[in-house]
Amino acid sequence: MSLLFSRCCAALLAIFILLPTLAQGANADAPASASSAADAKAPEVTIAELRANFSKIPVTADNNDDLRQLLSQTNVIAAQVDEYLKLHTAPLADMNARLGELGAAPTAPGTTEDPDITRQRASLTKERNALDADVRLARLLAIDAEQRGNDLVAQRRKLFQAQLTARAPSPFGGQFWLNLGDAWPDDIWRLRELAQEWGEGASVAMRADNRPAVLLSCLAAVLMALLCNWLAEWGLVRMAARFLPAGRLRRSLLVIAIVGTNVLLVGLAAQWLHSVLDSRGALGPQVRKVAQSIVAAAIFVAFVIGLGRALLSIRRPSWRLPPMSNAVARSLASYPWLIALVGVVVWTPSQVNAVVDASFAAVLATHVVTALVLTALVTIIVFRLAPGHAHAQAPAPSPSPAPAPTPVAQGPDGAPPEAAEASASRPIWVGLLLGVVMVVVVAIWVLVAVGYVAMASFLAMQLAWGGIVAAAFYVLFKFADDLFSAVVSSTSNFGQRLQRTLGLQPQTLDQAAVVLSGLSRIILFFYMIVALAAPLGSGPDEVFRRGGQFGTGFKIGEFVLEPGAIFSALGVAFAGFVALRVLKQWLALRYLPSTALAPGMQSSITRLLGYVGGILVVAISLSALGIGVNKIAWVASALSVGIGFGLQAIVQNFISGLILLAERPVKVGDWVVLGTTEGDVRRINVRATEIQLGDRSTLIVPNSEFITKSVRNMTLSNAEGRVLIRLPMPLSTDAKKVRALMLAACNKHTEVLPTPAPSLTLEGVEGGALIFQAIAFVSSPRVAGGVRSDLLFEILDALREENLPLSVPTMVVATEARPSVATPSENPLAPLPS
Incomplete structure (x- = not known):
């Protein structure tokens, strides 16, 4: 059950992260998807063909779209070259090994060899030389493709900077409107061509042979996007309450499931309708591009609305993730729809401009509208989240007598919902963040006023994109915490199994849950920064590609730290310590008790194995990280100076502990007398030994005391x-x-x-x-x-x-002789003699 639950969690997380890629998948033509299936069966391309295709790619372009297309083509060729190298590097190594087994041809005079071996060597040499030449050409082509990609990225960066820093006429001046009026007739003519093509496509769709299929497809797409979506959400809520274990995990998992289902159903419906219209010939060249943008917009709307509704959770306050009151949540109920609508309104004109090749004045006007509309939306949301406005949304207290108390709704973990417990105060960083957002909004307005409309539009889109990314990664952060708390912690079923099988302490499992949650948060935070730096509308593949650029590692001095090596080292360390723990458990519970060794010797062997195994696991982990034995030796030699001056006692006690475990003059279970101390040896650690005294207290004695001083072992040779x-x-x-x-x-x-x-x-x-x-x-x-x-x-x-008394020690008491009659000087109160 736990395995199935873990797989379901991983599957839903993958859906949540990867489904928005459908938006970019919609940008590809339908015939392209059909050709991809045919390409899967096509014969393997050769290096000559790849080189020819690469030489056809232009080196420069004039606009960003062309540069992006060229970069995409270059990346495709680079991926094909990498695949070619993966497929042919191993066969080349095999051929070299076989030639090494055959050996060199005999050169001494008078020596001959079997003709079959000669022919085999000649054939292998010929094949090896041809394959080696292709591999060398492939490596050169990979270097050229990488260099071409870097050049194209640099060109895009320069073009982007030039566009951002370009100053246009201010919208508050007359020149801006004059330019727009001059370009208006040409833009209207281009839009009419698009509308005419759209009308022709509608006529084709409504023909008698196409009308039933088109109408049924439209109806099915609407039902899938609305009715099926509602049924899926209803079913997910019931399944989460029934099958998922009680706790916080079911809340974050439900949010991911709802968002993933919304995106999946809406994306399938939109893509299906697009493919039906395209297959019926209802989409012209320009309309097809607009339709692809509509599909992407539908997926974006589904993602934003699903994420917003799942986070607000109006109908299920106890399942709400953010610590938000019901009044604030209800006041924000319409904002996911508003955000999605504004996003479509802002996105659609830019796509239409690209399709119809609108004038520069129209593009500037689109930038102005984008900047003003997005900043207005951000301003409204910021003021809606202000504490004063949130308090104003709460209902005023009624002067009527208080009604009878009603039971509090229980959350998914059996506790009161967090939303009901949310206090009016909020962290100071939230107020600072909202203040920074308002500063950026004001800066955007100033940029629009002075004419830097491209930069203003870019900042506005990045501001909106940042809010969407932050909301999405907030869910992932919560999911990471809830996942490891529910799976690894000592209170979970899996954690209790680990306690029983590996003998782990509950505190160890709780610490592991916190550490794993922290590591996952670091990884998610890294990709969040990458996603924030990506342009608006980037899919997960773009985010992962940008993040992969950092996968080559970074250099610290002479040491190159690679993310893959870090994860490998962590995996090796985890697997090594788990295997060491299992081995120690097996020795202590199964093997050593079956031998004739004393219990103290068994404990010493197990502990010594733990020390040696821990050192080996650390050494192997450092090797996986890229730190070789020679580098470890340099570190050890550098630390020897500090050990010589400040760590003498620690090293002395450590060596003494190893001697105690090896020679066993004192072992666990012995009754020893060390000076005035007498008690049982309970544990021999690396630095000190624990002795339990007669009053049940524990005395910790450095190990060097047992080596350098006289110790009386009452049970060394005889336990009586x-x-x-x-x-x-x-x-x-x-x-x-x-x-x-x-x-x-x-x-x-x-x-x-x-x-x-x-x-x-x-x-x-x-x-x-x-x-x-x-x-x-x-x-x-x-x-x-x-x-x-x-x-x-x-x-x-x-x-x-038996009336046998014990002897009483003789006590000698010395008494002083005193006179019988006191003299006047001795007793001044006595009467004088007559």
Whole structure:
């Protein structure tokens, strides 16, 4: 179930990112799509054909559209060359290997070889030489194509800068309107030609043989775009509530699913209707280009409206992603439609101008309209999002008595919706961002007024494009957080499985979820910056292509850091540590318990393997990153100076820990005495050893203390503990009777070992008393203290019952002689003698 859920998440994310590419797919002619299928079966092109096609591409162009077309053709040839190199590099290597196996032809006089080998060598050499020549030409062509592409990009950049910095007559002056009036007749004539072609296409579509198919296609496209879209959204909401696990993930996933479904259905409907009209001959050359722009506009409208409705979530406040109140959401309900409408109004004239080759005055007027309309829309949205206006949208409190409390709607995770908990305050960066937007709007108005209408139009379109990109990536940021929180965290089903199988701690999984979410946010933020720098209407393929330009890496000193190498190193490190964890679990739970090794030795072997394996995984990860062993040696030599001065103690303790794990003079589970410290060795770490004392506290001792100082290991060779009891008795005591009582008490205790048997000796006479010493052995030094206490209780009771008192130490008290009658000086209050 979790695997299916993960695949569904990945599929929906891919739909959300890749479906807008249909907008650019609509820009291709329908016959081109048919020819692509035929090209798949066409024979492989040769290097000569690719070189001929490349030589036909012009080096320069006069306008941006031509430069874009030339760049696209160059990129196609470059991709074909790369594919050719991928297909023929491996066969060339195989031929070289086979020739190496055959060896060189014998040159010594009088030596011969098998004619078959000679013919085989000659044939392979001929094929190898031909293939090697083609591969060399392909590499040269790849370099030429890359250089041509860079030149075309530079030309586009210069042309773009020239267009932006070009100053035209101000719309507030008379020259602007005079130029527009002079060009108006020619533009009207061009538009009439387009309208005439459009009317002819409508007549062709309404012919008797085409009318049923065209009308049914129009009806089916409308139903697919409206009714099917509504049914799909209704079904997605029901499926999300029923099948997806409770939590925040279902909210962000539902937004992605709704937007992807809207774009998919509307794009299919528009593209289908376009293909039907084109196949029926209803689209002329100019109308076909306009129709392609309409298809792209329909997809753009579906994306903007679907994204806006999903984010506002008017009917499902508990599923709303942004922390927005219901009043603000309802006030913005019509804005997704308005944004889409304004986008179409702004986009369509520029496309028509390109199709009919409108005059320069008409293009300038389009720039002015674009800048003013988009800035007006942005200004309205900014003022709508202002805190004062949001409070004004909220209903005023009623003076009537408060009604009975109603149950609060529960969110998808069983908690109150975030929208209801959204406070009136907002982060300061939101206010700063809105202030920057208004500054840009004012700058656009100033540019329009002074005549820099191209730059003003560009800034306005980039401002609108930035808002759409920010909204889309906001959903992706939320989805990344929710995905890793729901899959990797300790509260998820998959996280609990990892805890059971790999023995991971819940804190480790929660930290991994936060780290993975942060990495995904960094990657998304990188592509968001690339998308913001892309022009309005760019699809995901354009964004990924621009992002791929940074995939060659960047240089830091002499080290080249490549994104692919970073991901490879992270993947190697993750896989290596997971494999190391599994191996340690297998050793600790399956293999080592089946051996005759002591538990302490098993723990030491597992820990030492973890240290060595961790070092190997780090070394392999650095190699995958591009840092070789020689570079690691240089780093180690550079760090040796710091180790020599400031890290001596750490290195000493580390080496001492390795010695403890290897020689095992002290191992886990031993009872040691180090100075005045006595306790169990619980863990031997890299730097220090943990000793658990009798009061259950833990003492952390540096490992060097066990190597450089005397340590008493109570259980190194013998795990048994010893109980020693010394009692003083009077000289008149019956020694044999005392011996019998003390031995009986020792033999009676269950913790005392029968072998070796308890013993009692008469040590001698000290201070006028007999000294009896009893020695008993127990299973471990850890229980010796408790057994000694129990034996003392038993022995003292037995001696008391037999009236055998213990010897009392002789105490000598010195007293000072005092006179019987006090003198007056000694007792001033006594009466004087008569």
